[in-house]
Amino acid sequence: MIKLVLGIAVVLVIAILLLIFRIQTLVTVMKGEGDEKKGGLSNKINALMLLIFFLIFIVAFFWYSSIVSVNYLPHPSSEHGVRTDRMFWITMAILTFAFIVTNIFLFVFSYLYQYKEGNKALFYPENHKLEIIWTVIPAIVMASLVFYGWKEWSSITQDEPAGSEVIEVMGKQFAWQVRYPGNDGKLGVYNFKLMDATNEFGMDFNDASNYDDFVPSELHMPKGKPVVLRIRARDVIHSVFLPHFRVKMDAVPGMPTKFWFVPTKTTEEMRDQLGNPNFNYELACTEICGKGHFAMRMIVVVDEPEDYEKWKKGQKTWVANNLDYVTPLTPANLKNLLPASVQKDSTAVPQAPVAAPAPADSAAKEPEPKMHALLTK
Amino acid sequence: MSTADTHLHQHIDHAHEDHDHEHDHAELPWIRKYIFSEDHKVIAKQYLISGILWAIIGGGFSIIFRLQLGFPNLDLTWLQPLLGKWIENGKLAPEFYLSLVTMHGTIMVFFVLTAGLSGTFSNFLIPLQVGARDMASGFLNMLSYWFFFLSSAVMFFSLFLETGPAGGGWTVYPPLSALPEALPGSGTGMTLWLVSMALFIISTLLGGINYITTVINLRTTGMSFFRLPLTIWAFFLTAILGLLSFPVLFSAALLLIFDRSFGTSFYLDSIYINGHALAHEGGSPILFQHLFWFLGHPEVYIVILPALGITSEIIATNSRKPIFGYKAMIGSLLAIAFLSFIVWAHHMFITGMNPFLGSIFMFLTLIIAVPSAVKAFNYIATLWRGNIIFTPAMLFSIGLVSFFISGGLTGIILGNSAADIQLHDTYFVVAHFHIVMGSASFFGMIAGVYHWFPKMFGRMMDTRLGYIHFWMTFIGVYLVFFPLHYIGIAGFPRRYYSFTNFDAFQSFTDLNMFVSTAAIITFSAQFIFVFNFVYSIFKGRRAVQNPWRSNTLEWTTPIHPEHGNWVGPIPHVYRWAYDYSKPGAAEDFIPQTVPLSETLSSNLPFETEELAEEAKHHH
Numbered sequence: 003m004i005k006l007v008l009g010i011a012v013v014l015v016i017a018i019l020l021l022i023f024r025i026q027t028l029v030t031v032m033k034g035e036g037d038e039k040k041g042g043l044s045n046k047i048n049a050l051m052l053l054i055f056f057l058i059f060i061v062a063f064f065w066y067s068s069i070v071s072v073n074y075l076p077h078p079s080s081e082h083g084v085r086t087d088r089m090f091w092i093t094m095a096i097l098t099f100a101f102i103v104t105n106i107f108l109f110v111f112s113y114l115y116q117y118k119e120g121n122k123a124l125f126y127p128e129n130h131k132l133e134i135i136w137t138v139i140p141a142i143v144m145a146s147l148v149f150y151g152w153k154e155w156s157s158i159t160q161d162e163p164a165g166s167e168v169i170e171v172m173g174k175q176f177a178w179q180v181r182y183p184g185n186d187g188k189l190g191v192y193n194f195k196l197m198d199a200t201n202e203f204g205m206d207f208n209d210a211s212n213y214d215d216f217v218p219s220e221l222h223m224p225k226g227k228p229v230v231l232r233i234r235a236r237d238v239i240h241s242v243f244l245p246h247f248r249v250k251m252d253a254v255p256g257m258p259t260k261f262w263f264v265p266t267k268t269t270e271e272m273r274d275q276l277g278n279p280n281f282n283y284e285l286a287c288t289e290i291c292g293k294g295h296f297a298m299r300m301i302v303v304v305d306e307p308e309d310y311e312k313w314k315k316g317q318k319t320w321v322a323n324n325l326d327y328v329t330p331l332t333p334a335n336l337k338n339l340l341p342a343s344v345q346k347d348s349t350a351v352p353q354a355p356v357a358a359p360a361p362a363d364s365a366a367k368e369p370e371p372k373m374h375a376l377l378t379k
Numbered sequence: 380m381s382t383a384d385t386h387l388h389q390h391i392d393h394a395h396e397d398h399d400h401e402h403d404h405a406e407l408p409w410i411r412k413y414i415f416s417e418d419h420k421v422i423a424k425q426y427l428i429s430g431i432l433w434a435i436i437g438g439g440f441s442i443i444f445r446l447q448l449g450f451p452n453l454d455l456t457w458l459q460p461l462l463g464k465w466i467e468n469g470k471l472a473p474e475f476y477l478s479l480v481t482m483h484g485t486i487m488v489f490f491v492l493t494a495g496l497s498g499t500f501s502n503f504l505i506p507l508q509v510g511a512r513d514m515a516s517g518f519l520n521m522l523s524y525w526f527f528f529l530s531s532a533v534m535f536f537s538l539f540l541e542t543g544p545a546g547g548g549w550t551v552y553p554p555l556s557a558l559p560e561a562l563p564g565s566g567t568g569m570t571l572w573l574v575s576m577a578l579f580i581i582s583t584l585l586g587g588i589n590y591i592t593t594v595i596n597l598r599t600t601g602m603s604f605f606r607l608p609l610t611i612w613a614f615f616l617t618a619i620l621g622l623l624s625f626p627v628l629f630s631a632a633l634l635l636i637f638d639r640s641f642g643t644s645f646y647l648d649s650i651y652i653n654g655h656a657l658a659h660e661g662g663s664p665i666l667f668q669h670l671f672w673f674l675g676h677p678e679v680y681i682v683i684l685p686a687l688g689i690t691s692e693i694i695a696t697n698s699r700k701p702i703f704g705y706k707a708m709i710g711s712l713l714a715i716a717f718l719s720f721i722v723w724a725h726h727m728f729i730t731g732m733n734p735f736l737g738s739i740f741m742f743l744t745l746i747i748a749v750p751s752a753v754k755a756f757n758y759i760a761t762l763w764r765g766n767i768i769f770t771p772a773m774l775f776s777i778g779l780v781s782f783f784i785s786g787g788l789t790g791i792i793l794g795n796s797a798a799d800i801q802l803h804d805t806y807f808v809v810a811h812f813h814i815v816m817g818s819a820s821f822f823g824m825i826a827g828v829y830h831w832f833p834k835m836f837g838r839m840m841d842t843r844l845g846y847i848h849f850w851m852t853f854i855g856v857y858l859v860f861f862p863l864h865y866i867g868i869a870g871f872p873r874r875y876y877s878f879t880n881f882d883a884f885q886s887f888t889d890l891n892m893f894v895s896t897a898a899i900i901t902f903s904a905q906f907i908f909v910f911n912f913v914y915s916i917f918k919g920r921r922a923v924q925n926p927w928r929s930n931t932l933e934w935t936t937p938i939h940p941e942h943g944n945w946v947g948p949i950p951h952v953y954r955w956a957y958d959y960s961k962p963g964a965a966e967d968f969i970p971q972t973v974p975l976s977e978t979l980s981s982n983l984p985f986e987t988e989e990l991a992e993e994a995k996h997h998h
Contacts, residue, residue, distance in 0.1 A: 027841065031920070044846065048769035051850065052777065059857065066865075073886040074868050075801070083801075090798050097788040104755060104784050111762040112777055115698070116769070122967060123699040123960035124764040132760070133707050133753070140752040144745045144791070151745075151795035152738050158797060159734030175561065175652070194649040195656045204651065233731075237652040238555040239664055241729070241804065245870040245883050248801045252730045254664055255554055256648025259731035284883050288804040288872040290548045291555060292562045293473045296875035 049116035056109035060102065076246050079272065079283070079304070081264040082158045083248035089154055093147060162262035166228040169221065171285075172203060173233075173240030173253040176294025178285055179203070180221045184214030184319060189232065194255075197236065200327050205320070207331040213339035216317040221285055221302045223265050224310035230262035241289035244302060246272075252289055265304045272304075415525070417517030418942040422524050423503035424835060427828070429531060430495020431909065434821075436535075437486030438902050444479045447471045449895025451877050465543070473876040477546040478564045480874055482538065484549025485572070487817065489579055490534070492682040494527050496824045497621075500685055501590045501614040503831065507933035508608050510599025510950060512943045515592035519585050526582035530575045537571035545572035548874060550675065553646040553667050557638050560653045570639070573632050580629045583621050590618035599932070601952035605709075606971065608931050608956040609702060612709050613688025616716040617681050623720070624677040631670035638662070665730055672723035679816045680719040684712065686823020687754060687783075690776040692956075693830050694758055696929045697773035698765030699967050701957035704757045711750035711757075718747040728796040729803050737796045744794035748787070755784050766960070766967070770927070771845025775826035778853045779819045786815025789864065804874075807867025810860050818856045825852075825908065832912075833926050837939045838919030844911040848904060855901025862890050930956050930970045954986070 078084045115123075170181040170189050181203055183189045190205050190212025197204035205212040223229045233242050235253035242261070243250045251261040273281045283302035287295055305313060321328045322341055332340060416422060443462075446453060447470075454469040465475035502520065506513055514520045537544040546564025547556035551572065559566035594615045598607075607615075634645040638659070646667045647659035695702040702708060724732060724740040758780045767773065789811040792798050802808065825848075832840045871884050878884035925934040932952070936944050950972040958969040963981035975982055975990045982990065 023841075023844070026843075044842070045769050048774060048846065049767070052774075055854065063861075066862075070865055070887075070890075073865070076870065076883060086797050086800065089795070090792065090801070093792050093795065093798065097791060101785060101788050104759065105781060107759045108762070108777065108780055108784070111759060111765075112767060112769075115762060115765045116767050118766065121766045123766040125701060125959070125961050126703065126760075126764065127701040127957065128704050128706070129760075133704050133757075136756045137749060137753055141749050144748050147791065147795060148742050148745045151741055151797045154797035155734065155738060155741065155795075158800070159737070194651045197651040197656060199654065237650055238558065238561050239552055243804075243870075243872065245801075250729050250800050250803055254731055255650050256660075257663060257665060257731055280882075282882060284881055286872060286881055286883070289552075290477065290874045293477070295477070296473070296872075296877055297880045299880050 045117050049113045052109050053113040056105060060105075077267075077272070077275065078246065078248060079265055079267040080247040080249065081266055082154070083246075083263075084266075085154055086158075086248050089150060092150075096143065096147075158263075162230040162260070163228050166230040166262055167224060168230055168232060169223070170203075170232045170234070171221070171242055171253070172236060173242070173287065173291070173298070174202070174236040175238065175292050176287075176298050178221075178240075178242075178287075178298060178300040179217065180300070181215055181217050181320075182314065182317070183211070184216055186211055186214055190215050194236070200324060202236075207321075207328055207336070208333055210336055210339060213321050213336065214319050215321075217320045218317055221300055222310060222313055223302065223304050224307045225265050225268045225304050227307060228262055228264050230260055232258060232260050234258045238291050239289045240287045240291045240298065243286045243288040244283065245286065246283050250288060268304045268306055269302075415521055417513070417521045419502045419506050419514050419517070419520060420835070420940065420942075420944075422520055423499050425524050426494055426498030426502060426527070427835075429527070430491050430499060430824070431912070433486050433490040433495065433531065434905070435909070437483050437491055438905065440479045440483040440486070442899055442902050443471070444476055444483070445895040445898045447476055447876065449892045449898075451879065471876075474546060474563050475543055476876045477548075477562070477874065478543045478568070481546050481548055481551075481564065482534075482544050485534070485545070488549060488678065488682065489576070490531060492817070492820045492824070493583065493621075493678070494579070496682065496685050496820060496827075497590075497614065497617055498524070498527065498586060499824070500610070500689060500827050500831075501586065501618065503835065504610055504933065505590055505593050505614055506597070507834070507936065507940075507944060508611050508931050508956075509594060509597060510602055510932050510952060511593055511597035512945070512949065514589045515597060516589055520589050523582050523585035523589065526578050526585060530578035530582060533571050533575040533578065537568050537575070540567050540571070542566045542568055544568040550668075550671055551635070552671075553635060553638065553664055554650055557635060557647060558650070558652060558657075570636075573636050573639075576632055577629060580625045580632075583625050587618040587621045587625075590614055591622065594618075599949045599952055602932075602971075605706075606952055606955045608688075609691035609705070609708055609712075610685075610688040610931075612712055613684045613691070616712050617684045620677045620681050620684070620716055620719060624674040624681075627670055628674035631667055631674070634670075635667065665727070665732065668727050668730060669724070672726045673720075675726065676723040677719045679812070680715060682816055682820045683783075683823075684715070686779060686820040686826075687712070689823045689827040689830070690758070690779050692929075692931070693770075693772045693776040693826055694761050694780075695957050695959060696830075696927050696968075697768045697770055697776075698761050699768070699959045700761055700765045701955075701959055702757065703760035703763075704753075705955065705957060707753055708757055711753045714750040715747060715754075718743065718750070722747055722794075725794050725796070725799075728799045734796075741794060741796045745791065748791055748794070751783075751787050755780060755787070770829065771840070771842060771849055772826045772830035774846070774849040774853070775822045775829065778849065778856075779822040779826065782814050782819040782822060782856070785861075786811055786813075786819060790815060801870065802867060804872055805867040806863045806871045806873060809873055810863035810867055813860045813863070814856070818860065822852075828912070830927065831933075832915065832919075833922030833938075834933050834936075834940075836916050836919070837922055838915050839922050839926065840915040840919060841911050844907055848907045848911065851904035851907070852901055855897055855904060858897035859894055859901055862894050866890060925970075928966070928968050930958060930968050932971055935970065935972055 075087055078087050168183050168187065168189060172179045172181070179202060181189060188211040191209040192204040193206050194204050196206055203217070205215065231242060231251070233251050233253045235255045237255060239255065240253040241250060242253055247263055247265060249261050249263055251259050253259065269281070269283060272283070273279055283304060285300040285302050287298035325341070329340060413421060443458070446455065455466050455471055456469045459466045462475070465472045542563040544564060545551060545556065545568045546562050547569070551569070555561050556565050556569050594611060637643040638645050638647055644659040644662040646664050647657065647662040650657040650659060691702050691708060722740060722744045724736055725744040728737045789807065793802060793808060793811055829840055829845055866887050869886060871878060922938055924938055932950060935950050937946060952971045953974045954969065954971055956971055960967045961969060961981045964978060969978055969981070975986050
């Protein structure tokens with residue numbers, strides 16, 4: 003009933019508005035004021051409103067920018083993040099200046115040169131000197147910004163230093179998974195054809211390096227040490243986004259990528275700094291990947307280097323957690339890599355069938371990032 | 380085709396010879412005159428009305444997902460009659476949210492701002508402003524519209540599929556768009572998306588060939604390239620961009636169709652999904668992105684250049700001043716058109732593409748800012764010491780310049796690959812392109828409608844409603860899109876159904892609410908325009924022949940031009956389109972059809988020379 007009344011009310015209001023509009027139109031026709039009449043009151047009002055709009059806009063812009071500045075870019079927690087933030091704000095200052103100056107001209111000219119009876123516009127088709135000046139100035143500003151950006155970009159994207167902490171990040175619908183290389187410092191070989199519900203990374207157990215890899219539920223990183231993320235995806239494209247570290251890199255199925263950086267603040271330090279004991283670094287997805295795109299969260303922890311080592315020591319290898327799965331897949335020459343208890347068992351139990359080796363071509367696939375091959379380094 | 384062409388030519392010759400074309404028209408059956416018409420003016424109106432309808436649908440979609448983003452706890456059960464099972468327990472389904480985002484992008488970019496803008500104004504203005512009786516091929520032109528119509532029908536149909544329309548974003552990156560297992564919208568919805576786009580590309584190419592041919596071949600006597608209004612330059616270059624880039628999208632789509640339906644692996648490699656590894660191996664998802672953006676980037680200029688052309692014309696006319704730096708404007712259009720082809724990979728800085736390529740594309744991208752800046756400065760210089768009349772078209776043009784500046788500037792940050800690391804795929808990007816490409820082109824289109832409505836329908840649109848429409852939209856657009864910069868700087872990713880899962884994205888809930896409210900008001904304001912448009916077609920005040928006292932050729936046609944445009948011979952052109960407020964002239968405008976010999980008092984030295992030269996020839 004209420005809906006019906008509301009509906010009728012809306013219809014009535016629209017009908018009244020239409021009626022007013024029609025009457026007004028007829029009145030202007032009767033008065034003989036045509037649309038062609040220029041420079042009337044409406045011209046003055048519009049000119050004034052452009053000016054007022056601009057003034058209010060600028061005031062609101064500065065006011066709002068200052069009150070929400072706490073919510074801007076989160077505190078940078080990586081070495082390059084501090085530098086790109088500085089670049090961002092320097093560029094932003096230049097842009098804000100250009101934005102305000104050009105808009106002042108746009109709106110003030112609109113106001114100043116509104117139609118006036120008897121005025122004649124200035125026939126002023128060109129001024130080469132002026133045109134050259136305002137071509138050259140942006141060109142110089144752009145050139146310096148390009149140079150600045152290029153320097154930062156080159157330093158961020160250069161190869162990671164030797165001895166960087168290697169961590170594999172894999173995106174899938176709809177979660178992140180991370181794998182650490184274990185004691186040997188080498189991530190084991192994988193193949194997507196070996197993936198199943200248990201072996202989500204597709205680890206190939208013909209490779210000895212896989213036996214000490216571990217797969218924790220959080221992404222831990224040491225403070226002050228270069229960390230290189232080896233990034234891949236299992237199903238569709240995802241994108242690794244660590245907002246606090248200014249890190250973003252797509253995870254592409256079939257094309258491993260990487261990003262290296264140096265975390266500079268531990269989770270604890272950030273908690274103190276922000277006064278928020280519940281603060282956590284987070285890993286998010288920034289490439290549309292399906293229904294759960296907005297929920298691909300993983301907690302990221304930055305530890306002091308010694309805590310980090312301690313944490314690593316405490317992790318059980320993936321193999322140890324999935325012995326029943328791995329044991330039948332382990333070739334004879336790698337049996338010694340299984341925990342001691344299993345080695346004894348497997349001599350007692352009849353030899354499990356040897357797993358079919360992975361196809362030779364794909365088994366050889368190294369988790370080495372192959373960057374897009376348009377230009378090889 | 381030959382019969383149709385012959386018919387047109389006969390008709391035109393006929394009109395040309397004995398001026399008795401009304402009789403000729405009476406013979407055209409209704410369906411050939413209004414539905415399968417070959418008259419560029421009718422086709423333009425068909426594009427315009429289709430564009431308006433699509434804009435309502437595409438804009439409406441954005442309102443639905445803005446409700447979700449601004450008011451995540453709102454009960455949407457009342458939308459159930461419209462959206463059916465896509466409303467789950469009073470909430471928008473996340474998959475459908477993605478489909479809405481995808482369709483909003485596709486519809487706005489292709490159907491509204493490409494077909495609705497270029498299709499309307501290139502069709503309408505090219506023959507009228509270059510002095511031609513119609514397009515080079517009226518038949519191809521008609522086909523162009525009807526291919527667009529088919530494409531629209533297929534896309535519209537896909538909205539009603541049980542699995543929903545395509546949902547992988549308007550950029551439809553595989554593998555997401557290639558695998559129905561990955562997303563319901565990647566099933567039949569995606570198939571129809573691809574079919575629709577293939578038809579759309581055919582339509583664009585047919586239109587583009589016509590625009591280019593007409594501009595090159597059918598200019599009237601005296602209409603040299605450097606006497607063309609900037610509108611025509613913009614449409615001409617836009618058509619060239621489309622002709623060179625849309626086929627690349629076509630090939631990208633074709634390979635995607637092969638991957639989806641015929642088991643090829645152009646874009647697919649090493650995929651494990653839904654508990655099984657796929658047989659596809661050796662493809663590259665990045666290949667699709669290169670192909671897509673090879674169109675996709677020129678596409679943003681396909682969208683903005685016509686709007687800039689329209690604005691140039693309107694600002695000059697209503698400032699009563701020649702456009703400042705006419706040749707620089709052409710030069711910057713040419714530079715933008717050329718550069719637009721070699722900046723595509725700035726959409727891909729962090730895809731894993733070689734960082735060295737990133738450096739090159741950053742350099743090329745920031746170069747394009749220079750001609751864009753020149754254009755903005757020239758608009759402002761045109762206003763300087765003008766005698767400005769604020770028609771609704773003029774207000775929308777000034778709005779366009781403001782958006783072009785505000786949105787263009789943030790492009791300088793995004794084009795910097797190092798800064799893009801943090802901002803890529805955040806709301807900062809959304810803010811940037813909605814202002815510089817979405818709103819600016821939209822304003823160009825609306826400005827064009829207000830300005831050329833009298834030529835299209837022989838009546839005027841209501842000015843007061845136009846003012847209300849402008850102010851609500853102009854303020855509204857800034858209130859909707861400007862705040863998104865803040866949300867983007869804070870790192871909020873695009874295409875998120877909700878931000879509740881992350882501690883990092885907990886701020887700005889009030890701002891998101893504000894943006895959604897502003898969006899609803901701005902969208903509602905568009906119905907003032909729709910009303911004004913429809914009402915004025917039938918009941919608007921009758922237009923005079925040249926209501927804006929403009930120089931260009933279209934205003935020399937009758938108030939209701941028939942097919943063939945001019946009664947009698949096509950007028951000759953003697954000067955450029957921007958002789959406004961020329962010193963020594965009686966009026967503050969001199970139409971292009973006025974010979975130099977009639978304006979001795981206002982001729983510039985080079986024109987006096989020209990005249991003398993001509994006189995010599997005659998003797």
